[in-house]
Amino acid sequence: MxxxxxxxxxxxxxxxxxxxxxxxxxxxxxxxxxxxxxxxxxxxxxxxxxxxxxxxxxxxxxxxxxxxxxxxxxxxxxxxxxxxxxxxxxxxxxxxxxxxxxxxxxxxxxxxxxxxxxxxxxxxxxCPGWVESDYYQTEKGRAELRKAQESEDGEEDVNADEDV
Missing domain, CATH: 2.102.10.10 (Rieske [2Fe-2S] iron-sulphur domain)
Incomplete structure (x- = not known):
């Protein structure tokens, strides 16, 4: 730090x-x-x-x-x-x-x-060294963010069907 x-x-x-x-x-x-x-x-x-x-x-x-x-x-x-x-x-x-x-x-x-x-x-x-937020600028971190977003999008679709 x-x-x-x-x-x-x-x-x-x-x-x-x-x-x-x-x-x-x-x-x-x-x-x-x-x-x-x-x-x-x-x-x-x-x-x-x-x-x-x-x-x-x-x-x-x-x-x-x-x-x-x-x-x-x-x-x-x-x-x-x-x-x-x-x-x-x-x-x-x-x-x-x-x-x-x-x-x-x-x-x-x-x-x-x-x-x-x-x-x-x-x-x-x-600033040298690792900062916690650096993880989300890596491929692994970005993949995790994409997966979480896709999961959220899927939940929204399921909930939208239930409201019909």
């Missing part, structure tokens, strides 16, 4: 030995109209969202004073700034357990979105 300082230097493309490449994604006006775009860069699937005059990667919610993306299927909450997984829980040892937000650590790579003269670019994260 990268420290905050390492993540910032990778994000800025300043770390020696880790060349950064900015990928042209589209014109700012296109994003303002569509609000979101899916792209594949170097085999990595990326979702870019335009929210409140800022570009992000994923659906945005504010959780515990942090902007987060939220997985529409699993409801996982990931901070935009660090890729940190958040979850809400209570401490059963407390006399009056009060739900609080806790960190699962870095779970998702954070990529940089840059605007230059109305053009939008993405620089992929160069």
């Amino acid at each position: 990268c420290s905050s300082e390492e993540r910032n230097s990778y994000r800025l493309g300043t770390t020696q030995g880790w060349p950064s490449r900015m990928y042209f994604i589209g014109k700012k006006e296109d994003f303002i109209q569509t609000k979101r775009m899916d792209v594949t860069l170097d085999g990595r699937d990326i979702l870019i969202i335009y929210h409140q005059r800022t570009f992000y990667l994923g659906d945005i919610e504010e959780i515990n004073n942090k902007l987060c993306i939220v997985c529409p299927k699993h409801k996982y909450k990931i901070t935009l700034a660090e890729g940190e997984g958040l979850y809400k829980a209570t401490n059963p040892a407390e006399k009056v357990p009060i739900p609080q937000w806790y960190s699962k650590g870095m779970k998702q790579r954070v990529h940089k979105v840059t605007e230059v003269d109305e053009d939008i670019f993405v620089t992929l994260s160069n």
